[in-house]
Amino acid sequence: MKYIPEDESLYTGASLIIESDSIIKNKDKLKAELESVLSPEPNSKFLGMQLGLYYHYKNQQEKPGFINRWINKKIGEEPVYLSNVEPNDVEDLLLNRLENRGFFYSSAYSDIEKTEEKASIKYTVKVPEPYxxxxxxxxxxxxxxxxxxxxxxxxxxxxxxxxxxxxxxxxxxxxxxxxxxxxxxxxxxxxxxxxxxxxxxxxxxxxxxxxxxxxxxxxxxxIPYKISKINIYPNYEVSDSTGATTTRYENKNYIQKEVFFKPKYLDPFIVINEGDYYNPEDSRNTARRLSTIGAYKYVNIQYKEIDTLATDNLGLLEANIFLSPLNKRAVRAELQLVTKSNNFTGPALALSFSNRNLFGGGEIFNISPSVGYEAQIGGDNTSGDSSLELGLENELIFPRVLFPIKFNNEFFKYSIPKTKISLSLDYLDRTDLYTLLSGSALFGYFWDANRFVTHEINPISVSYTKLSNTTPEFDVILENDPFLAQSFEQQFIFGLTYSFTYNEMVDVQKKNQFYINFTFDIAGNGISLFGKDQGPDLPKTFLGLAYAQYAKANLDLHYHFNFGKEQVIAARLFGGYGLAYGNSEVVPFVKQYYSGGPYSVRAFNIRSLGPGTFNSDMDTSLNSNDYFDKTGNIKLEANLEYRFPIVSFFKGAVFVDAGNIWNSVENPVYYGADKFTSDFMSELGMGAGVGLRVDIQSFVIRFDLAAPFHNPALPKGERYNFDVANPILNFAIGYPF
CATH class of the missing domain: 3.10.20.310 (membrane protein fhac)
Structure with a gap:
């Protein structure tokens, strides 16, 4: 207060009183609108302190100092005095808002309430019955x-x-x-x-x-307008549009020098038709659908009015659709720093060759070889702590449905489903443990139902893994854990997968954002009809391979509450369950759950949490440092995080995590501590921590430091202990949720 000039009073805000001779419907809403014109806003407060105003005054000193100047630059506020307020203008605005709401012949007046150094204004409006x-x-x-x-x-x-x-x-x-x-x-x-x-x-x-x-x-x-002609330029070049020929297909003119994009494949994406009335929604749908093909850089739809003397009550339009293609071929090389969910980090080189519009129907073919070396960070495990991985992925995407029965495109109004065919091979050499050769093939469809909803269904999903070159040390691990051994034996997986995603995160201006992802994975049912019996207590085979039979479902829920300047409260809930049946006693290892790590419960090392209340430190029969042990077929997790800006591209976070994994059937190796029971809430691993993120145009490098405060591996009565002396540092790329 000592900094306020003698001839000024600090403005502390305004209040509003509504006097009415009748009942006002939605009075609170009307009052909120009227209060929005009470300007100016007084200086802000935090816990009763006006820090922004304080540091502004401190910065007016002859030598304010570096810290005061920096803080003032970040949060400083110019003082708002009573002399900055124009009550008459505010009264006029109040009357204007009331008249806009039907309260004509209202009146407004103001009273200044003043102390020695502060002043506020009370506005009163008298509101008659509305029209x-x-x-x-x-x-x-x-x-x-x-x-x-x-x-x-x-x-x-x-x-x-x-x-x-x-x-x-x-x-x-x-x-x-x-x-x-x-x-x-x-x-x-x-x-x-x-x-x-x-x-x-x-x-x-x-x-x-x-x-x-x-x-x-x-x-x-x-007068209304109809579309009289549609001209489509599938390979439009502004610099040279001469020498093109016109092909008539489905009442549309396809104009191109040579057949760049076959009309029969491009036509389903265009919902503008000759003879239809002009409809801007058809234009937007057409532009969006054409943009999703992946072969075009620009989509430009223009309408041209056509002079006609036929009638004064109808106009005619010519629709011109100009499509500028991307380069047909592209080569990309990436040198990556990879951090994975299993805590392995290392460099990788990935090459990618793309051919867009491979067969003249918007097809995209990608071939991607890769090589990477990884080492496990954290822990004192000496076996399997590094790996060499070689990969080759082939992917062919058709911007249409490949199916024996023809689908009506009107059923997919927002976008046409794409067909995806992929084949990949992967070679993994885990030092001093094993070599794993795996291959996968996939055939499926994916499409956007609207701006927020995406579906993906893969009726054919095949994977095969072959474990070889196992070391005696790894053989001991498998011998000690029969469930783990069985999960590696399920080498052949043939099934169906489905994914539903609802994502409001694409709407960056939305205050409340929701994300829902549901996935369902079922395998082995189809080929079980052709399974060959190998005898009692032995799994059936298909083409000489033991196949897995299971069902698995995941539900992942995210919620973001955006407030203030780049401040977010982010929450996540995850639940997953896998059921082995028929030809399998356990879910395959690659389909099981784990808990702990930078994308999970960050106060525990990767795969170190659970299952259940199991404590590997108390069991000398297992290699307690090896991550293979910590998997289960049930998983529950919850996360809550407050994100805030620090300075420039540095962001901060405070978070709390909880979660664990369990087995629905006891694994004898864990002495029953891993089984899911009604007491699961007391078996959640919990931790809290702080984070620093480097966020450069949505590329995020994340450091999270967390410590457990509830460890289910400890005896009851000793589980609550905030172990800040032994924090876990997580390094990752991208936000956790």
Missing amino acids: RMASYQLDSMPLPIYSDVQKLVKETPFKEGMRFDLTNMKIERNRLDKSLKKRGYYNFNESFFLFEADTNRYDNKNFDLFLKLKKGAPKKSL
Whole structure:
């Protein structure tokens, strides 16, 4: 207070009182709108302190110092004095808002409440009974627009007795304009509509509302337009568009020098048709669908008016669709620093060759060889702590459904499903443990149902793994854990997978964002019909290979609450269950769950948490440092994190995690400590910590330091202990959720 000039008072804000002679519906909403014009905002407070104002004053000193200057730059605020407030202007704004809501002939006045150094203002508005609508009518208009507007007015949300509201009228005008556009009114604009309120017939604050056309509205804006011709340029080049030939297909003209994109494959993406009325929604759908093909850099749809003397009540448009393709072939090389969920980190080189529009139908072929070396960071394990991996992935994507039965494209209005065929091989040499050769093949479909929803279904998903060159040390691990040995024996997996994703994170301006992912994986049912019996207590085989039979489902829920400046409260819930049956006693190792690590419960090392209350330190029969042991077929996790900016691209976080894994059937190796029971809540591993993130244009390098405060491996009564003396440092790429 000592810094405030003698002739000034610090403005502390304003209050608002509404006095009314009648009941106001949605009074709180009206008050919130009126309070939004009470300007200016006073200086902010944090825990009762005005730190921004304080450091502004400190910075006015002759030698404020480096720290004061830096803090003032970040949070400093100019003081808001009473002299900065214009009560008369605020009163005018209050009356304006009240009139826009139908409260005509209101009054507003203000009182200044002042102490020695501070001042506030109390505004009072006296609100009479509002004006209410008696009828909503359409005024005279020329044909054909009159008949179309008449139908739309019958669908209006306006109701008799509703309060006069300028905002509602703007919404109604916008609704009418959008509806007319969909009916072909290409040149219409919502500003051509006027509302007139007539109170002459009433003495009780009622009014008749009339919808009229503005005088001088262009005649061409009052008639609908039809599409008379559609020209598509599948390989458009601005620099050279001569020498092209025209192919007529499905009432559309495909204009290209040579057949770059076959018309029969491109046509389903275009929902604009000759003879249809102009509809901007068709244009947006067409542009979006064409953009998803993956072969085009730009999609540009232009309409050209065609002069016609046939009738004054119908206009004609020519639609021109210009498609600028990406380079057909591309080669990319990436030198990567890879950090994986199993805590292995190391360099990798990945090459990628792409051929877009391989067969002239928008097909994309990718071939990607890779080589990587990884070493496990953390822990004192001496076996298997490094690996060499070689990979080759082939992927062919068709921007259409490959299926014996033809699908009606109208069923997929938002986007056309794509067909994906992939084949990959992977060679993994885990030092001093084993060599694993694996191959996989996939055939499936994926598509966007709308902006937020994505589906992916793979009716054919095949994988085969061959374990070889095992060391005596690894053989001991398998001997000590029969369940683990059986999970490696399930070398052949043939099944179906499905994934549903609802993702509001794409809407970056949304305050509350939700993410839902559900996946379902089932294997072995189809080929079990052809399984060959090998005898009692032996698994059946298909083509000489023991196959896995299981079902697995995951549900992953995320929620982000965005507030302040780059501040986020992020929450996550995960649940997963795998059921082995038929030809399998356990779920294959690659399909099992683990807990702990940078994308899980960060206060525990990777795969070190669980299963259940098992404590490997108490068991000398197992290699307690080896991560292979810590898997299960049930998983539950929950995470809560507060994210905030620090300075520039440095971000901070405070978080708490909880989770564990269990087995539905006891593994004898774990002495029953791993079985899922109704007491699972007391068996959750819990931890808390802080994080530092380097966020450069959505590329995030993450460091999280966490310590456990509930360890289920300890005896009951000793599990709650915030072990800050032994924190775990997690390094990862990207946010955890």
